[in-house]
Structure formats: C-alpha cells, structure tokens
Amino acid sequence: MSFLESVSYVDLIGYFGGGITLWGIYQKTMIPLRVGAVFGNLGFIGFGLLAGSYPTLVLHAVLLPLNGYRLYQMMRLVRDIRDSAGQDNSLEPLLPFMQRVREEAGTVLFRKDDAPDRMIVIHSGSIVLEEIDVHCGPGDVLGEIAAFTPDNRRTCTAVCETECELFTLSNDAMVQLFYQNPRFGMFLVRVVVQRLLKNWRDADARAQALLT
Structure with missing residues (x-):
C-alpha cells in the first residue's frame, strides 16, 4: 500500500x-x-x-x-x-496621564546637556530656549526630542519668560505611551518632523540672508 x-x-x-x-x-x-x-x-x-x-x-x-x-x-x-x-495634534485625550504645574517667571525648566526627565506642553505663558533664542508659547511642546537622542541629553536651556501653566509628562510615561498609544506616537512623530522642518527653514533663511 x-x-x-x-x-x-x-x-x-x-x-x-x-x-x-x-x-x-x-x-x-x-x-x-x-x-x-x-x-x-x-x-x-x-x-x-x-x-x-x-x-x-x-x-x-x-x-x-x-x-x-x-x-x-x-x-x-x-x-x-x-x-x-488623519487626526490633528490634540493632546486632550492624553491629559489624564499628565501633571499640571505652575512655574514663576525666571524658572529654569531644564538646562542644556541635562538628562531628560519630562516632556512639557505649554498651556499658558512664554518660554525661551536660550541657545537658539526661540520663544515658545501656548500649545508648543518641549523636551520630546531629548528622550530619543543617541546621547539622551537636552539640546537647549529652557527658561520661563513669564508665569507659565504647563502640562508635564514624565520621561518613562512618555516612552511607554509612545509604544502603547498610536495617537501619542503619531503626535510625537509630527512634532519632531515639524521641529526639523522649522529648523531647516530657519537655517535656509539665515543662509539666504548671508548671501544677500
């Protein structure tokens, strides 16, 4: 058989x-x-x-x-x-994971080369990034890049120009949400890309100014 x-x-x-x-x-x-x-x-x-x-x-x-x-x-x-x-960059669904804090004018939120400990979303007030003289206001996000840099260090010093109301998310929680929450992951990707595009446009504008 x-x-x-x-x-x-x-x-x-x-x-x-x-x-x-x-x-x-x-x-x-x-x-x-x-x-x-x-x-x-x-x-x-x-x-x-x-x-x-x-x-x-x-x-x-x-x-x-x-x-x-x-x-x-x-x-x-x-x-x-x-x-x-296909959604906007609203962080409203993530606010329960964040801590709301107030900082006085002149407060140093973090310094260049510090290890990242949190991401910051500005609710009200103004913050300056001293090394590059960039002024950030309501809706801007700070500290999201440092957690993903190879040396894991802050790239600028952030100082409150006015009294600020902030939403903060710890670095550990940010990394966990990045892997677990698709909306938050997409939000971070968009923020980083927007920051890179802005830096590229600023550098291009400075180069054009030097040529004229």
Whole structure:
C-alpha cells in the first residue's frame, strides 16, 4: 500500500493544521503569523476530535482564543494608527496621564546637556530656549526630542519668560505611551518632523540672508 493510499482524511486535516502553522511561523509580520496560528489551531482541533487525540484537542482549543485575541489586538492597533494619521495634534485625550504645574517667571525648566526627565506642553505663558533664542508659547511642546537622542541629553536651556501653566509628562510615561498609544506616537512623530522642518527653514533663511 502506497503512502497516499494509507493517508486518511483525518490525517490530511492534521497535515493541514501543521502546514498552515508552519506557513504562519515563516511570515515576517505579526498579523499573517496570527492568521496562520488561528487556522492551524482549527486544523488541529478537527484532527484531535476525529482522531481521538484529546491532548491535541485540548491544547489547540486553549490556544485558539488566545491567538484570536492577539490577532484582534494587532488589527485594532493597525486601525488606530490609520485613524490617528488623519487626526490633528490634540493632546486632550492624553491629559489624564499628565501633571499640571505652575512655574514663576525666571524658572529654569531644564538646562542644556541635562538628562531628560519630562516632556512639557505649554498651556499658558512664554518660554525661551536660550541657545537658539526661540520663544515658545501656548500649545508648543518641549523636551520630546531629548528622550530619543543617541546621547539622551537636552539640546537647549529652557527658561520661563513669564508665569507659565504647563502640562508635564514624565520621561518613562512618555516612552511607554509612545509604544502603547498610536495617537501619542503619531503626535510625537509630527512634532519632531515639524521641529526639523522649522529648523531647516530657519537655517535656509539665515543662509539666504548671508548671501544677500
């Protein structure tokens, strides 16, 4: 009897479960991997039920909802990232994670080369970045770049020009939210890109002024 003749439809279901599981493991991204795991679980559940292999049945009956839930989480994350890409830079949903503080005029919020400890959103008042003579006002964000720089240091000294009301977010909380909250991650990317574009425009304007 040849191998093909000896293979029953129950065995084929088991081979299907194993094959689709291997296909999922071979994938380089999480969603196809979870899809392969879910269909692999279904195949092995069918095999375990028909072949009377109850350890296989129980194992994959437990793994199926776990893989299904992880697949749902990944698809929801992708959807949230797409949704956040079309939203504005409002930080209102993140205010519960932030601390509201008041600082007097002349207060040094941080100095150049300090280790970053918090991100600052200006609610009211004015802050100057001394080294580059940039004046920041309500809605501006400070301190978001230092946490991601290679040397992990502040690039400027920030001083309150007037009494300021600020929202602050600790560095640890900022990094956690960056990885966990797509809207916050998109917000930070936009802020950093806007800062880089502004610096590029300012540098270009200075270069043009020197040429004229």
